[in-house]
Amino acid sequence: MVGPARFMTLLSCFELGVVDALRERPGLTAAQLGEAVDVKPDAVEQLLFLLVKERFVAWDEESGGYTLDALAEVPEQDLRRALTYMNMIKVVALRQLFYLTESARTGTLVGLKELYGAEGTLYGAVAEHRDLRESWATLMDTVTTRIDPWFFEHADIPAGSRVLDLAGNTGLGAIHTYQWKKSPGLRVTTFDLPEKEQEALANFRAHGVAEHCSFVGGDVFEKIPSGFDVVLIKHFLDMFDRDDVFRILRGVHDTLDVGGRVNVLVPVYPEDPHDTDNYNVDFFPAFFVGCTMGQGGPQKLSVYRRWLEECGFTVTATVSKDPAEIPSDVIPVPAILSATKTA
Numbered sequence: 001m002v003g004p005a006r007f008m009t010l011l012s013c014f015e016l017g018v019v020d021a022l023r024e025r026p027g028l029t030a031a032q033l034g035e036a037v038d039v040k041p042d043a044v045e046q047l048l049f050l051l052v053k054e055r056f057v058a059w060d061e062e063s064g065g066y067t068l069d070a071l072a073e074v075p076e077q078d079l080r081r082a083l084t085y086m087n088m089i090k091v092v093a094l095r096q097l098f099y100l101t102e103s104a105r106t107g108t109l110v111g112l113k114e115l116y117g118a119e120g121t122l123y124g125a126v127a128e129h130r131d132l133r134e135s136w137a138t139l140m141d142t143v144t145t146r147i148d149p150w151f152f153e154h155a156d157i158p159a160g161s162r163v164l165d166l167a168g169n170t171g172l173g174a175i176h177t178y179q180w181k182k183s184p185g186l187r188v189t190t191f192d193l194p195e196k197e198q199e200a201l202a203n204f205r206a207h208g209v210a211e212h213c214s215f216v217g218g219d220v221f222e223k224i225p226s227g228f229d230v231v232l233i234k235h236f237l238d239m240f241d242r243d244d245v246f247r248i249l250r251g252v253h254d255t256l257d258v259g260g261r262v263n264v265l266v267p268v269y270p271e272d273p274h275d276t277d278n279y280n281v282d283f284f285p286a287f288f289v290g291c292t293m294g295q296g297g298p299q300k301l302s303v304y305r306r307w308l309e310e311c312g313f314t315v316t317a318t319v320s321k322d323p324a325e326i327p328s329d330v331i332p333v334p335a336i337l338s339a340t341k342t343a
Contacts, residue, residue, distance in 0.1 A: 004094065006050060007086070007089070007090075007094070008090070008094075009047055009050045009051075010050070010051065010056070010086075011083075011086050011087075011090060012047060013047055013048070013051060014083060014086075016037050016039055016044075016047075017036070017037040018033055018037055018039075018044060018047070018048070019068070019071060021033055021036045021037055022057065022066055022067060022068050023068060023072070026065075026066075026067040026068065027060070027063065027065035027066070027067055028065060028066060029041075029063070029064045029065050029066070030042075030044045030045040030048070030064065030066070033066065048066060051071075052066075054070075055069045055070050056068075056069060056070050056071045057069055057071065078327060078329065081142060081146075081327065081329060081330070082329035084138055084139050084142050085139060085329060085330070085331065087135050087138075087139075088135045088136055088138075088139040090135075091131055091132065091135035091136075092122065092132060092135055092136050092291055092292070093286070093287055093290075093291045095111060095115055096109065096111030096112060096115065096290055096291045097111070097286055097290050097291065098111060099111035099114060099290065100286055100289065100290035103289055103290045103294055104289050104290070106294070107294050107295060108294045109121065109122065109290070109291070109292070109293070109294045111290060111291065112125055112291075116128075116129055116132070121292060121293050121294070122136065122291060122292040122293070123292070127195065140169070140235070141172060143235070143332070144172050144173060144176070144234075144235075145172075145176075146330075147265070147332075147334055148173070148176040148180065149180065150321060150334075151234070151263075151265050151334075151336060152176065152177070152180035152181055154317070154319050154336050154338075155181070155232070155263040155336060155338065156230070156261050156263055156316065156317065156338040157177070157181045157230050157261075157263070158229070158230070158261075159183035159184070159185070159186070160183055160184060160185035160186055161183075161186060161187075161228075161229040161230045162187050162189075162227065162228045162229045162230070163177055163181075163186070163187065163188045163189065163228060163229070163230045163231075163232060164188075164189050164191055164224075164225065164228040164230070164231045164232065165177060165188060165189065165190050165191065165232045165234070166191055166220060166224070166231055166232060166233045166234075166236060166248075166252070167191065167192055167220055167233070167236045168190035168191060168192055168200075168232075168234075169190070169192055169196060169200075170190075170192075170196050170199040170200045170203055171190045171199070171200035171201075171203040171204055171213065171215065172203065173190070173232065173234055174188040174189065174190045174200075174204070174209075174213045175203060175204065175207045175209055175213065177232065178209050178212050178213055179207075179209070186212065187212060187213075187214070188209075188212060188213045188214075189213070189214045189215065189216055189225070189228070190213070190214070190215045190216070191215075191216050191217075191218060191220070191224070191225060192215075192217070192218075193217060193218075193219065194217030194218070195217075196215075196217075197215045197217050200215045201215055220248055220251065221244075221247060221248075221251075223251075224251045224252060224254075224255045225255065226255040226256075227255075228255070228256070228260070229260055229261065230260070230261045230262070230263065231252050231255075231256065231260070231261070231262045231263075232262075232263050232265075233248070233252070233262060233263070233264045233265070234264075234265040235265060235266075236248075237249075237264060237266050237304070238266045238267055238284070238288070238296060238297060238298045238299070239288065239292070239293050239295075239296045240293070240295060240296045241295045241296055242307070244295075244296075245307060246307065246310070246311060249262075249307065249308060249311035249313070250311050250312070253311055253312045253313065253341055256341045257341070258341055258342065258343070259340060259341065260340065260341045261338065261339070261340050261341075262308075262313060262338070262339050262340075262341075263336060263337070263338050264304065264308070264336065264337040264338075264339075265334060265335075265336055266298060266299075266304060266334065266335060266337075267280050267284060267298045267332040267333060267334050267335075268280065268298055268299065268300060268301045268304070268320060268333060268334070268335040269281055269298050269299060269300050270300070270333075271300055271301065271302060277323045278323060278333050279331050279333075280298055280331065280332060280333055282331075283331050284297050284298050284331075284332075285297050301318060301320060301335050301337070304335070304337055305318060305337060308337060308339050312341060312342070312343055313339035313340065313341060313342070314339060314340050314342045315337055315338070315339045316338050316339060316340055317336075317337075317338040318335060318336065318337050318338075319335065319336050320333065320334070320335040321333060321334050321335070
């Protein structure tokens with residue numbers, strides 16, 4: 001019951017500048033903090049009660065001064081990553097989840113329509129609404145940058161392949177593909193909606209890979225381009241329910257020659273539903289149904305494996321990231337499934 005209140009109390013202390021003020025001048029009282037951040041001291045004191053309780057901040061009863069406690073030990077890089085997640089949850093999720101029940105009933109994003117007047121999915125709305133785009137895109141680029149080294153360590157991409165990055169947004173995944181799997185003759189193509197082409201091409205030029213990366217515009221549910229040896233499906237299948245996942249996988253299967261390969265990156269639920277080390281189930285069901293798609297959500301690794309096989313692929317390898325290797329502020333536990341077309 002108190003989750004949203006705790007979340008916003010902590011985030012507000014960052015947004016107001018209270019944490020930064022204490023980092024610069026430890027020992028400030030509520031009155032001094034109020035003056036420093038232009039907030040009524042009574043409100044500062046109220047917000048800091050929770051941070052003191054959780055030992056994020058320490059309070060000296062004699063002087064009335066506050067200092068950073070556990071927050072003082074968090075490396076800047078970790079803190080910024082956590083705040084990126086928290087900002088996305090606030091802007092994209094927290095308000096829309098008020099309408100989760102209605103979204104589940106209708107299979108549409110009721111909150112997105114009520115708050116922004118937008119029909120369809122979050123991924124269409126981000127093109128029109130700057131606050132959504134900046135919050136969501138910043139986190140997605142952070143996630144891609146963090147997870148891609150691990151992905152390409154395990155992804156099955158032979159030297160010299162023609163690679164298609166399915167729903168590759170504005171090209172960051174294609175850039176990473178070339179950088180991490182560079183080989184003579186390697187070509188990487190981003191496939192996504194046509195309106196993303198110019199930004200993707202600009203990104204290719206900025207990273208010096210324009211000769212090796214290209215863009216093809218289209219809709220994955222209409223026609224997937226052929227002529228590729230390897231297809232990458234990253235951060236995408238989990239957006240859809242089973243029927244649409246099968247449409248995607250069968251579409252990829254149809255475009256590949258026998259022996260063609262697919263590498264799938266998805267967040268996964270634990271095989272044991274009582275696993276308390278995996279927070280995917282805490283976040284993704286509400287996030288997808290209520291905030292981004294009106295459908296979808298991750299599955300267990302065993303389910304994705306079965307679905308690939310039912311769509312004509314032979315799974316050659318699977319790997320899940322050890323939760324112990326994932327920073328404690330990061331929600332997704334990802335897995336990779338590599339498969340080949342055998343029929």
